[in-house]
Amino acid sequence: MKAIKYSIIAMAMGMGMTACTNLDEKVYDRIDAGVYYQNEASVKGALAAIYGQMSSTLAGENFFHLSEYPADQITWRVWNGGLWGWDEAMKTVLSWHNWTSETTIIREAWNNSWTGIGLANLLLNDLQGLSAASIGMSNEKLAQYVAEVRTLRAWNYYCIFELWGGALPLNTSAGSEVPGTADPDWDTSCRKIYDFIATELDETVGALAQDDANHSMVNRANQAMNRMLKARLLLNAEVFIGEKHYDECEALSKEILNGKYGNYDLDSNYRNLYSIDNVKSPEVVFALACEDGQGAANAISNVRTMVGMPLDYEQYFGQKYDGIGGWNCVCLVPSYDNSGTVLPGGGTIGAKCFLGDYGDKLGAPYERFDDRDIRKQNYVYDTSTKTHGPGMFLKGLIRANFGTGEPMASDAERKGQDLDYVDQLGTFLNVGRDLETVMSPRWGENNSGIRLVKYPLYPADASEGFKSIDDVQFRLAEVYYNIAECEMRKGNGNVAKEYVDAVRQRYFKTGDRTSALSIPGPGFTAFDMDWMLSEWGKEYLGEGNRRRTDLRRFDKFTQGQWWFWGRATEDGVSLPAKRDRKFEWYPLPQTAISVNPGLIQNPAYK
Numbered sequence: 001m002k003a004i005k006y007s008i009i010a011m012a013m014g015m016g017m018t019a020c021t022n023l024d025e026k027v028y029d030r031i032d033a034g035v036y037y038q039n040e041a042s043v044k045g046a047l048a049a050i051y052g053q054m055s056s057t058l059a060g061e062n063f064f065h066l067s068e069y070p071a072d073q074i075t076w077r078v079w080n081g082g083l084w085g086w087d088e089a090m091k092t093v094l095s096w097h098n099w100t101s102e103t104t105i106i107r108e109a110w111n112n113s114w115t116g117i118g119l120a121n122l123l124l125n126d127l128q129g130l131s132a133a134s135i136g137m138s139n140e141k142l143a144q145y146v147a148e149v150r151t152l153r154a155w156n157y158y159c160i161f162e163l164w165g166g167a168l169p170l171n172t173s174a175g176s177e178v179p180g181t182a183d184p185d186w187d188t189s190c191r192k193i194y195d196f197i198a199t200e201l202d203e204t205v206g207a208l209a210q211d212d213a214n215h216s217m218v219n220r221a222n223q224a225m226n227r228m229l230k231a232r233l234l235l236n237a238e239v240f241i242g243e244k245h246y247d248e249c250e251a252l253s254k255e256i257l258n259g260k261y262g263n264y265d266l267d268s269n270y271r272n273l274y275s276i277d278n279v280k281s282p283e284v285v286f287a288l289a290c291e292d293g294q295g296a297a298n299a300i301s302n303v304r305t306m307v308g309m310p311l312d313y314e315q316y317f318g319q320k321y322d323g324i325g326g327w328n329c330v331c332l333v334p335s336y337d338n339s340g341t342v343l344p345g346g347g348t349i350g351a352k353c354f355l356g357d358y359g360d361k362l363g364a365p366y367e368r369f370d371d372r373d374i375r376k377q378n379y380v381y382d383t384s385t386k387t388h389g390p391g392m393f394l395k396g397l398i399r400a401n402f403g404t405g406e407p408m409a410s411d412a413e414r415k416g417q418d419l420d421y422v423d424q425l426g427t428f429l430n431v432g433r434d435l436e437t438v439m440s441p442r443w444g445e446n447n448s449g450i451r452l453v454k455y456p457l458y459p460a461d462a463s464e465g466f467k468s469i470d471d472v473q474f475r476l477a478e479v480y481y482n483i484a485e486c487e488m489r490k491g492n493g494n495v496a497k498e499y500v501d502a503v504r505q506r507y508f509k510t511g512d513r514t515s516a517l518s519i520p521g522p523g524f525t526a527f528d529m530d531w532m533l534s535e536w537g538k539e540y541l542g543e544g545n546r547r548r549t550d551l552r553r554f555d556k557f558t559q560g561q562w563w564f565w566g567r568a569t570e571d572g573v574s575l576p577a578k579r580d581r582k583f584e585w586y587p588l589p590q591t592a593i594s595v596n597p598g599l600i601q602n603p604a605y606k
């Protein structure tokens with residue numbers, strides 16, 4: 001929403017609905033709405049605050065942590081059992097599936113998620129009391145803004161519904177009444193929240209604008225974005241309310257694909273989805289606007305870079321960004337165990353692959369990519385032509401200046417050695433704990449784990465930095481995969497493959513394409529449901545969606561097998577092959593329940 005600056009984002013200050021208690025707090029510093037709203041620009045400014053808040057929350061760090069670390073593709077890797085990166089185990093408990101109602105990240109995500117809903121309720125209350133003519137707007141234009149706010153509120157509710165399910169309150173009021181859980185019965189509460197989201201989306205889609213040839217609506221809630229969110233709800237209905245709505249999801253997805261809600265197309269160059277001017281890509285349906293130095297740019301940028309930055313990342317990318325540090329604790333889940341002969345730089349020769357040798361269908365994200373896949377290369381940037389290569393990983397010996405300079409230096413226990421990322425995770429120097437065949441993320445060395453660079457980092461002489469790249473939240477590939485999965489669930493594997501191939505064909509050179517698309521790829525022998533879930537994972541790797549409801553929908557989140565589950569040991573921590581089903585949903589923070597006795601804890605955590 002770059003045309004609508006975050007000019008009054010200060011409205012959001014103090015609006016955090018800690019434990020659902022501050023819904024009555026006015027954001028205009030006691031300025032009457034009739035005085036504040038004088039024209040369309042003032043409405044845009046208020047709406048911008050909601051976009052800005054949701055950018056920092058829904059696309060921010062806590063939601064990423066809760067969606068990715070407990071899943072099978074990305075992990076928070078701690079050095080030597082906690083010498084660095086332990087963070088009081090805030091992230092490790094997510095990878096271990098032993099969080100509680102006292103877990104810090106769960107509490108922070110809960111507190112922050114209500115600010116956007118509170119702002120939306122207040123703005124809707126104001127807009128619905130305004131006369132369009134009095135502020136120089138048509139009734140249709142004002143109705144569009146109202147529809148945008150309701151759609152954004154529904155999106156926010158959808159995101160938190162995925163985390164807390166029927167434990168959520170349902171609030172649409174700008175008044176002072178403090179809501180409790182939507183219904184005392186978990187299943188009934190889930191139904192109420194599901195129906196609310198569906199109704200809001202259905203009632204508002206007609207008033208929203210469609211995007212145009214100039215992509216003027218790509219940063220604002222538009223018809224296609226609304227319908228894609230409804231399709232997500234339908235696709236995951238079995239998780240939310242125990243009902244299958246795959247046929248409805250497929251029908252709606254085909255309407256989107258056929259252009260009923262705007263004209264979109266798959267981008268032949270996937271790099272266009274994540275680079276400067278990505279909003280011009282025909283595939284992007286909705287993206288959160290980012291501008292360096294404004295709004296939520298730092299919050300979004302931290303999420304995009306945490307899986308790809310070495311500690312001294314500026315040596316590789318040629319740029320140091322204000323407010324962005326090298327996390328150096330986040331990496332891909334390893335594809336190999338630690339068997340074999342240990343190498344001086346870390347890792348081993350003769351290790352076994354979790355896909356091929358162990359037979360896992362989950363995890364091992366790097367090795368699930370076909371070797372001919374253009375993405376399975378190291379990320380590079382040509383400073384002379386100012387173009388990005390197709391690769392999106394950092395693996396092996398890491399050299400400065402996009403792989404063309406001197407080897408970069410490692411740190412911590414390997415200080416003085418070259419930085420050499422291996423697709424394994426363990427204490428190869430036997431520091432802190434002797435090396436074991438399979439170890440949990442608590443025991444990764446500095447060189448453990450491949451890094452992901454999906455959103456590119458531009459060098460200092462580029463016209464714009466990566467913090468100005470808009471954050472893509474809805475794109476057409478999801479529609480193809482919706483249809484593919486729905487067809488797969490009907491037993492139509494060949495039809496499903498056609499829709500997946502329409503997307504993945506862009507990842508292979510012309511000479512490799514036919515051969516590569518004819519096989520399901522490493523670790524798979526058939527185009528089946530396991531393969532379908534894997535394709536979801538590859539396409540959306542690192543985009544903060546993996547736990548979402550993908551693993552849940554396939555019943556793999558607690559019941560699936562990957563990496564260290566049932567194979568590694570930890571003092572005082574149970575790491576069974578299959579986890580407790582209570583972790584399908586997150587608990588309400590204890591602080592929220594203490595403040596609001598109307599909230600009812602997820603029954604699995606009582």
